[in-house]
Amino acid sequence: MSIPPGLPPNTMTALPSISGRHPDYKDDWMDIPRTKLYTNVFVWDEIERKILLGYKKRGFGMGLYNGFGGKVESGETVSEAALRELKEESGISANIVHCGTLLFFAKGESCAHLVEVFRATSFAGDPTESEEMRPDWYALSLPDSDENSRTRKQDPFEEAAAIMSNDLPSIPFDHMWPDVPLWFPLMLSEKRFIGRVDFAKFKDDATGTLKDAMVKWWIGTITATSDS
Template identity: 40%
Template structure:
């Protein structure tokens, strides 16, 4: 029985790939989906005590959106956070998600940011209805704490990288989604996630 070897690289994650340590991979596809162009987005998650915030249409998500022409990824993340929730936070780049899906003509590069604490009054916007979720493993409805993170309402591959977000561990990952005719929805067909090894600093 042989142990699978680390791939030489993952399309979309070439930068810093030699610093990554694979943690999980899988899927039914033997090769990655092709893409001709990439769109850049951001996603920010705010922590306060043992809670985080974030809400998306049909699936829970962080605050974020498209990186506009002339702004950096960090500037875009800060702008989206203020537009969608009315708050500011000292955001830290914690991860990269690169994904493709059926029906899209491009790949999506999403910079993930973590903010510990915030300033301002949290306000619901047309795009987002912020909610608190507990990051404690032992919380229960009887304790009066916020509900646990609803992993069943996240994207199917989010549970692979959420532990890194929670533990403040830099990570990188890719996931390809194809339309499942039986389920009638997009489902992951191939994925790979890894964490940055050692104490190497990686530029945003």
């Protein structure tokens, strides 16, 4: 399957990729009117096997856990924006490494979110609650080796749920965006990835209300990039 429209065209990916669609969604990728650029930073401690997540207290994504990030402002680079948002939302600084690019679009919205994802395994400062985010530590267990990552055939949702250890709370996947288990194992394995997820409202059978659901998704692992 080719790279979905809207993603950087100079990115080369390798199979296997993760792709799928909602059983009631029959259309192709949605047309995107325009795109806004965002960042998302995930910090974890490999020695103590823990990852820092932020609970969103207000605004878009309120009530969900995520990394730390936000919109790239005029005049700043993506890396500068990532470091600024990390400091503003969690009170820490870190040596960040770019690891992924994700494109999100919800039907009926005026723009898509192009999110540049960064990781960090060391940081400075004490995580501190801000007006927007409450940082909390969660248990983390990294894959034993790259070989295990390459040969693992486990369902990505089961794999993501298994990435937890020690006495800290488990990673709260039930209170994160539904796409997270698709690419989280790649990030924790220090692989580079790219992907797109489209959302639309579908009726929730349990509550009878309309909720945003993933309707089409694709995640690939980056093996090389070309400037051409």
